[in-house]
Amino acid sequence: MTINELQLKSVEYRRKILQYIYHAKAGHTGGSLSIIDILNVLYNRILKVSPENWPSKTRDIYIQSKGHCVEALYVVLADKGFFPEDDLLSLCQYQSPYIGHPTKKIKGMEQNTGGLGHGLSICCGSALAAKKDDSSVKVFTVLGDGEMAEGSNWEAFMFAAHYKLDNLCAVLDYNKLQITAANADVMGLEPLDKKLEAFGWAVKHIDGHDVEALTNAFESLPFEKDKPSFIIAHTVKGKGVSYMENVLKWHHGVPNAEQFEIAMNELV
Amino acid sequence: MSQESVNAQAGISLANLEIFASTLETIAKADKDIYAVTSDSRGSGKLVSFGQQLPEQIIEIGIAEQNLVGVAAGLSSMGKKVFAVSPACFLTARALEQIKNDVCYSNNPVKLIGISAGVSYGALGSTHHSLHDFAVMRAIHNITVVAPADNFETAEAIRQAAQAAQPFYIRFGKKVMPLLSEEDKTFVFGKGRVIRKGRHIALIGTGETVYPALEAAGLLQQAGIEATVVSMHTIKPLDTALLASLAQHCEAILTVEEHSVNGGLGEAVASFLLQNQWHKPFKIMGIPDEYTVTGSQNEIFTHYGISASGIEQATLQLLQKY
Numbered sequence: 001m002t003i004n005e006l007q008l009k010s011v012e013y014r015r016k017i018l019q020y021i022y023h024a025k026a027g028h029t030g031g032s033l034s035i036i037d038i039l040n041v042l043y044n045r046i047l048k049v050s051p052e053n054w055p056s057k058t059r060d061i062y063i064q065s066k067g068h069c070v071e072a073l074y075v076v077l078a079d080k081g082f083f084p085e086d087d088l089l090s091l092c093q094y095q096s097p098y099i100g101h102p103t104k105k106i107k108g109m110e111q112n113t114g115g116l117g118h119g120l121s122i123c124c125g126s127a128l129a130a131k132k133d134d135s136s137v138k139v140f141t142v143l144g145d146g147e148m149a150e151g152s153n154w155e156a157f158m159f160a161a162h163y164k165l166d167n168l169c170a171v172l173d174y175n176k177l178q179i180t181a182a183n184a185d186v187m188g189l190e191p192l193d194k195k196l197e198a199f200g201w202a203v204k205h206i207d208g209h210d211v212e213a214l215t216n217a218f219e220s221l222p223f224e225k226d227k228p229s230f231i232i233a234h235t236v237k238g239k240g241v242s243y244m245e246n247v248l249k250w251h252h253g254v255p256n257a258e259q260f261e262i263a264m265n266e267l268v
Numbered sequence: 269m270s271q272e273s274v275n276a277q278a279g280i281s282l283a284n285l286e287i288f289a290s291t292l293e294t295i296a297k298a299d300k301d302i303y304a305v306t307s308d309s310r311g312s313g314k315l316v317s318f319g320q321q322l323p324e325q326i327i328e329i330g331i332a333e334q335n336l337v338g339v340a341a342g343l344s345s346m347g348k349k350v351f352a353v354s355p356a357c358f359l360t361a362r363a364l365e366q367i368k369n370d371v372c373y374s375n376n377p378v379k380l381i382g383i384s385a386g387v388s389y390g391a392l393g394s395t396h397h398s399l400h401d402f403a404v405m406r407a408i409h410n411i412t413v414v415a416p417a418d419n420f421e422t423a424e425a426i427r428q429a430a431q432a433a434q435p436f437y438i439r440f441g442k443k444v445m446p447l448l449s450e451e452d453k454t455f456v457f458g459k460g461r462v463i464r465k466g467r468h469i470a471l472i473g474t475g476e477t478v479y480p481a482l483e484a485a486g487l488l489q490q491a492g493i494e495a496t497v498v499s500m501h502t503i504k505p506l507d508t509a510l511l512a513s514l515a516q517h518c519e520a521i522l523t524v525e526e527h528s529v530n531g532g533l534g535e536a537v538a539s540f541l542l543q544n545q546w547h548k549p550f551k552i553m554g555i556p557d558e559y560t561v562t563g564s565q566n567e568i569f570t571h572y573g574i575s576a577s578g579i580e581q582a583t584l585q586l587l588q589k590y
Contacts (some may be wrong), residue, residue: 111376112373121338121341124338125342125343126343128342132348150354151334255414
């Protein structure tokens with residue numbers, strides 16, 4: 001997919017995220033809109049994973065640590081053909097397999113996540129297993145900025161560097177807002193790059209909505225031999241919908257009919 | 269011949285911990301996909317030899333139990349047969365959310381090995397005791413919970429769990445445990461082992477409490493009371509067919525466990541019996557809901573009646589009430 005095609009895809013994905021959240025009257029709207037460009041580039045340019053090679057041992061692995069933004073992942077997996085997109089009309093409905101966090105009930109999902117601070121440790125185990133097998137499998141996760149306060153993440157940061165997991169890439173969807181307030185007010189993360197470098201990771205800052213920058217970053221992995229790679233992807237919560245951008249209530253706010261129409265008119 | 273068979277023939281009994289470690293090393297030598305994952309616990313897990321013999325198959329996490337279980341889940345998801353080995357007290361409390369989500373809910377078939385379980389650490393105190401682990405594991409879906417009683421059960425549990433495609437929690441202590449039976453060599457998860465039979469009372473133990481129950485049965489026999497003794501090595505799923513049979517054939521039932529009296533084997537048995545209209549004289553022995561007395565494992569056991577004479581006395585009281 002070309003950069004231009006990726007950009008168009010991002011618009012399409014944003015529209016679908018909102019459509020299914022609007023239909024379900026539930027979902028993590030702001031974060032799904034901030035993570036979506038990262039998932040777009042991963043699934044359309046980087047990951048060797050498809051319905052055809054699922055679940056072969058040679059597939060690349062993506063585990064979403066910020067599980068609550070599952071709507072973005074559902075939309076991308078449907079687009080890749082893992083399941084019929086219409087299935088998402090049952091999102092969060094009684095007896096639906098499409099629950100509000102990643103679930104292995106759905107083809108294409110690697111792990112059940114949702115509790116925060118879990119994805120990176122699992123990725124560490126998967127990446128180490130790939131190393132043990134001399135496999136070329138690469139392992140990716142996207143973390144939320146709020147969950148960076150979880151101690152388990154820092155246990156995993158130590159582990160990944162200790163075992164030189166340069167087949168592991170963690171991306172921070174750094175929209176700088178969590179459910180209560182700004183990260184800086186809840187529990188400050190900065191200086192994050194220095195902390196991660198001190199933990200033994202190779203770190204890059206990029207614009208997490210710039211699909212070309214994302215593509216270039218992912219294609220240059222590992223950033224340093226023998227080091228795990230960390231991408232601080234600077235994003236905007238609610239990206240693409242003017243009234244949602246950087247507004248706290250859209251963490252899991254659901255648009256009403258009028259707001260939905262405004263959003264659809266903006267996302268073209 | 270397996271190590272525990274050699275030991276048994278020579279009349280040697282070891283701690284279940286030792287048998288776990290030697291069994292794991294034996295099976296790992298034949299299967300390079302078997303991994304031991306430790307949290308600075310290879311010494312306390314008796315895995316020093318494993319680490320020397322199979323350095324590529326042991327993964328050190330450091331003192332980080334949450335990461336221990338998460339990494340174990342990731343390894344397991346890639347087809348590795350993973351034994352995550354850590355003191356039971358830390359493994360099942362500090363890393364409980366990882367056990368619930370990353371192992372059980374995500375169905376990554378990690379074998380969680382809780383070493384020095386119960387009050388094995390004795391006078392080190394409550395930070396190092398695991399008297400909650402049966403209770404929390406019983407409430408989590410998709411995990412088999414096992415407390416082997418002797419060297420035979422331990423070796424079988426480790427061998428069979430290694431080949432199983434589901435998560436397991438297996439806990440044991442470091443006390444030397446005599447073989448319960450020379451004859452009975454069957455071990456099936458979810459099936460209690462009947463060590464001896466008697467019609468007056470069924471003494472149902474698990475892990476290191478089975479042996480004092482067996483000793484109590486000997487004392488009771490001298491008083492004319494015939495006791496059935498069961499090693500209920502699998503707490504979940506519980507052998508309800510055996511429980512129904514015991515309820516039918518024994519006048520009273522007593523459970524004994526190295527665990528809080530809340531939420532463990534005893535309450536599991538009680539739940540089954542009551543809900544199936546078995547209204548028998550019944551007693552749960554274990555560690556009461558209080559600050560545990562200071563002492564060695566033996567002293568703590570004796571203090572709370574988890575001893576031959578303590579179980580004998582509890583049985584006599586129970587039968588007199590009847």
